[in-house]
Structure formats: C-alpha cells, structure tokens
Amino acid sequence: MITVSVQCLGVFRELGDDFDVDVESRSVLAIRNAVSAHLVKLNRPDLDRVLRRSIFAEGDELLKDHIVIEGSTVSLLPPVAGG
C-alpha cells in the first residue's frame, strides 16, 4: 500500500487542508476510489457526489483517471466557479 496526500480545494476544504489515503497503486482511479471510501467513512455522501464531478491534479497538470501519478500528493478540484 502507498499513502497519498490529497490537497483539498473548494468545498473539500470542509475536510481540512489535506488528508491521506492508502492506495494499492498510484493510478488516479485507485486514488479516486480510496477518496470515495474515505468520504463514505466520514458519512459525507454529499461530498462523494461532488467527487464524481471532480478532477485530480498533480502540480499544474490535470489528470485523467488512467494516469499514474509520479509523486505522493494530488490536488482534488471540485467543479469550478470563478468570476
């Protein structure tokens, strides 16, 4: 297992600035599934619904689900609402 740190942005800041999840691989899909399980454990189905419309980033790159991250930190980006 690998520990990945998830940086929270937008509505996910309700969980704090970041949290860790244990994943079997560094694929974004594995991280997404681990974050979903984390949210269910926290009894936050509302945030789990937002997660489905959210995207991960590593540094300044947006990541598709099949991507494998290089480091051990990702940002979790909910739907954007600038302006």
Added chain:
Amino acid sequence: MDLFSEINEDRWKCGLTDGPCQTAGLDVLVTDPAHGAVAQFFGVVRNHNDGLAAAAVDYDVHPELASKALAELCRDICAKYPVRLVIFHSRGLVRVGEASVVIAASSAHRKDALGAVSDAIDQLKVRVPIWKKEIGLDDEQRWLDGHSLREEQ
C-alpha cells in the same frame, strides 16, 4: 493591486490578486494607438444570491493551475480576436460592491473588443480553478456549485 501571480506576453497580461481587484486604470493596460475601442468588464460581488442575502465571497484558488488556465485563456482569446487583453482575478475575501474579476480588451474596432471581453468571462467561469464560498449577513457560509473540469476531458 497586490498581485501574487502575474504573466505578461506581448498582447496580453493576466494575474491573481489577494483581495478585491482594482478597477481604476485598467484601460491604460490595453492602450494601443492603433486601437479605437476599449471594452471592460468588472465582476462585482452582489448582495444576494439564490434569494439569500450575501455580505461577501471568499475565493479559493489553486495558484499554479489558475495562473496556467488564465494564461491559456488569454492565448485563446488573442488567437480569436485581434485585441490587447488583460484579466485579473481575486483570491480571498471580496465584499459586496467590490470587484472579484476585471477584464479589459482593446481593438481597432468595437466588435472585437466587446467579443473578447464577453468570451473571456464566459470561458473563465468554466476553465479556471477558482471556487466561491458565499458568506451571508449572519456569517453563514456555503460553497457554490460550478462547472466540472472532468467534463472537459
């Protein structure tokens, strides 16, 4: 303006600032002796949303991604329109009546400047990693929903 991120290219400039955006003097940044039109847009925090009274909006920003997305947006707009363009957006607390986003464009004729500003604000809202937390008069706070970047992939 207290810019913590700024990118300049020949025809455009964009940046992120802590607190409200300054509206005065924005036109000067796009001045060009060959341009006869200047269009500006100020996005200002209003005192209501969805029937609820609002006092302020707290903007959350991913600095690296937002800077990159703003630069890409400026490049796209300047590829589509023959304009000079500037875009600034706020991070942190912006109160009712203060500007959270300012955009200015100049062009030889009005159509391009107006089109550039309109496209820029429409695209900014769906492309740039920025989030709004609305703060009510009683300090009640709620994050506003937005546009999924996942749908763009």
